[in-house]
Amino acid sequence: MQAVPNHSYRFLSTAATSDGSVLAVARDNGSIEVWETATWTCFQRLPGREEASLSCMAWAQDPVDGSERLFTGGLDGALTEWDLRTRQPRHVGDSFGGAVWALAAEPRGQLKEGEAPRVAVACDDGVVRIFTAEGLSPGLTYARSMPALGSRLLSVAWHPSGKSVLVGTAAGTLHSWDLASSRELLRINVGDGGGKEQCVWAALVLPDGTMVSGDAAGGVQFWDARLGTRLASFHRHAADVLALAAAPEGNAVFAAGVDSQLAAFKLVTGQKGKPERWVFTESKRPHSHDVRTLTVAAVLGGDPILVSAGNDAQILVHSVPCFSQEHPVRVCKCPQPPLLAHASGAALPHLLSAQGTQVDLWCLGVAHNRQQHAVSLSGWAWAEGAPVDVGQEPRHLARIAAKGPGHVAVAAMSPDGRAVAFCEAGPGSLRLFRLTSAPGSEAVALSRQSLPDKLPAAVALAFCADGSRLLMATPDARVVVIDLDKNEVTQTFAEAAQQEESATWSPGEAGASGRSAAARLASVVTQLLVSPDDSWAAMVTPRLTHLYDLTAMKYHGRLPVFEEGGAVTAAAFGPAGDVIALATAGNHVAVLEAATLRHTPWSLANTARPPQRLLQMPGSVCGISFCPDPQIKSAVLHTTSSLCHVDFEAPAAAGAAKGRRRSRLPQPDPARSAGANFRVLPLENPCLLCTYTSTNAALLVEKAWTEITKTFPPPLYRHRYGT
Template structure:
């Protein structure tokens, strides 16, 4: 940035943000070291606030989907069912008597199956993935049959009840259920259908007693290769038990506090344990001769968490080698499983989602943030030298049980839309001295329509995507508040990935500019809608995940950033002069992006610009901010291109990609894009962007990583950039700028 620009940066550390602890982790596929990584591999992450996140481990990991739950809910365990010919199914439990199956296409519960056996504490799925075992606080293990297809959960049987709460469960293939209990015992039930002893307890093993309190067995694991059970308990011990004789073979008092979670590698030669003392320990089998006599050795440990570790999970294939962990620290941490002792690890940013929880209103200089069922609105002043340049002007708490999915504010800052999975509410905002007067507005259509995305077209009209995936517009000032205008989008051909993952063709981006809407889907399909005529047409099928999208009205273009941090600009102009899909700038620069962007593992989460200066486009991630001048070419880089995948074991390195289905899809937009990309790789600098300026006062590229833990960034005025960072400890509940009573709606 040059001194002539005088860009003012508001470093906003007053916006509160919180997230639930990580309580559950589960990979969608079983490890197989002999196979390539499937393109459908996903990680499900559950939090104590009831939300579920779906992560894709490609391109240094990115978050594809967030499922919002309700008030006072939590996710205590997650299980996938993954069988050929059927879409992935996800089950969860959390502080209730029911098992929930989620509809991944809508983000809503598909089925809540009540087990009628007390609050459920644990859950595990068998090897064939047709039976779920759930452990309850009344000592019951209930077997549920899930083989009937999506939404079908049927009672199978109840295993012999005992008196202790069942804290953890594991299966030995499809034949036996292993449970860790609150009385310090490990019990094994026979679960094979048709067996004479089905339902009976066939083994009981007892761990060491604590002198002060009863011992809890928090985690159990079965090792098929060595026919052993591994347990972790509240005394900090990790124990290895012989399956055949139900006897203790080895015990390690490694942890200083409770061992909450265990996982293993695909070969069964490594076991990892973690818990309250924050450390992850690695145990390895030392063969040294006969396989039968192999002993376990505590080989290493690492302290990479800042607080309790609640969940561990691992996955291995030819191109993947992951040990993932999470807990009270809230951040997902990625390790290399085979290079655990001295390999690199990465903490994922706490806010790494494309589904934002913050928006900026430029006209009224408002910052709107939301979490769970609470909306906070801040006013940012223009007293740049003062200490009180911000003030909380509104705090709303919604009484509904569901958590907020998205919000939108009108350009004039007077109407606020708050959406939940099954209903959407409108509020009128009126400035009143040092706060906003909030009035609820009635709209019967929106009150019965849940939305996942909402954008204002102007001050009185909105475009929205319903939870069911329908795109529509609504005139908020119409006398007929029951009317919506539905928009039919071009169909996206079904592929192997979209058949396996229900949300692949779901809308996850919606941007508005003038009379155009731009719609992006998880699979990388982008469509253009003329909202005055409701006509739609496909723009491009990228076959890559889009992390950020911007409609630049003045340049008549759409700017997209993919998960590999590649920036594309596509033409909206018509005519012979602009018949190409890619703009001249994109042809010259998409394959010549600066090394800071190519090497960054943090994804671009947002793009912004001002109408007075449309060529200056800002990009931000959770750790850096950049500005690119689209009227100039970027400087040519003589360095080697960044490697597509690093070899540190923290991302997928084989040939599998986001969607291994391009050959299955025949679409003229794919062909057009393929030709354009081939052009990029074989041509350089044949075109000169319009209005090219070679002024030394305007750099073509600016980059800074001085701001850390960025929650949001946007232009709040022409020469004013607001960067919302991690809150300062100095701003507490009694600070006068945040002292405001909450409004209940």
């Protein structure tokens, strides 16, 4: 069953905020992911567009309210500022010079209070243009241009003083421009004098003014800031060097490119009075394909980190001080996930899969003689780990295409499988379809249903159990209830929007609050869900969870905030609708009563000191699914690489006793036996969805990396010994 389209999107560019708490990553389909670096949680995804051409990105700080603003440049010549709440462009402007190959924001240490930061743009017409990010004004404002160079500009970097910029060209030259006088300070030919032009794909200026270039010949070269003479030259790469990054102190430089190699260079002190010099220290190949981007993030309260990404759809995090001693951490453990929705109330469970501009509907398969293979007191009829006979294969029901070039941003399916709703980013794009089938026929007919006019943009959707009402969450944290039978909006809840606004950073507290960029940007809606009995609805943001009483049609309250564990990454109502379970990026799990907004006795006993096996699950919990039987108080939690069964009425299983001497034979662990509480099962392939379909059956959606790698462009060929 190909429930997930065969798409794998490569990473093109990365950019970190000044405090290193947020990392933005752009894929080649135009989508942007926003990650919190403290727990490495992707708390926002901005959908892309068909024929997208993002090439670079940069963060700039608003001089009035101090908020972080994200700008991107594209090969179509567009300069775009993004609204992370609405997930759509806030402003789209023109570069006035064709394709944009690189962006660089002015160093913040040189900005005066209230001064608008400048952004340097490397354009296709050979001109570096300076734009400003004016306070509370959307988009970039053109300020001035440097003289044309007659060759395409591929890279740009600011001098730490903010008085000059360095650009690299397709003609193999570096140019340093004084911004006040528009005078060229230095012109450097990075080639060897042989007459062959070498594209300068990457340029960098260190805190002491030393300039660094990475070119198409695989060279990494260091240049004197005052005279422009070559200080050091290295050719450790077998192909183009596409990215450079430096440690905050400027004593280490990292380079990567087409040959998938990460090379480290260090400034060492000379002996016996000799001057400092740059030396090559080490190289690694943690990536399997081209490395397109490098970023160093100076994380508050911790060591700076190096983030690398590229064509292998992997995000790897390295410690800058311990680059030689430690292995990198893989952050992106699964392919770009599609939007998945499951309908368990239908006679045969249905699955919705939305990716790109397509929405696919599937009827799931069933196990052979499922009714005869129910769970008994003695255990399962099938042996654990054994393949299950399939009595009916999954079948594709329908495919719906989006209206415009924008990718589907949010989608939902009614629990009975008879209604589907989806929309792109932005207002007025919500579409609703009804599914009907003739008796005895496998064919499915789709009929579009009208919706009320002037609906706001939706960032999350959820159907009630009977499919008669559709709930939508707006970018400003409002919840709109639509009666589908009457085709009208019956209620709009605005209480959570007011609380989210008051909980976020205030402009008047810029100097005192010291809140990180992640805290300021985290007021985005990540999930909207309805209880199985239609009594409650919950809207989840990374920091807060709001509850609504759908019987009385009023705002019920806010669930207690997690003191530890990071952002909320998953939520689910119990089968009776009386409790709601929450999980955080640190794998802390709590169960709360919906009526009282208080922790259950089990939660009080286990939230303060969570079981170690739960905390040590690989990855962060991204899904919770309760057993549909109200008499069974258990759920399955899943990360992208493991599953965990939790019984909310039983204590955690004790670990294996430790002996004084290590035995050569493996010792049985009670927590790994079948049925043990908090038992963790590792998965071979990335898990995109795990949910119960009935009391004795569950659906697991995986996407193997072996299938993903087939879509990658081939890496640089390297001859290996013996081949």
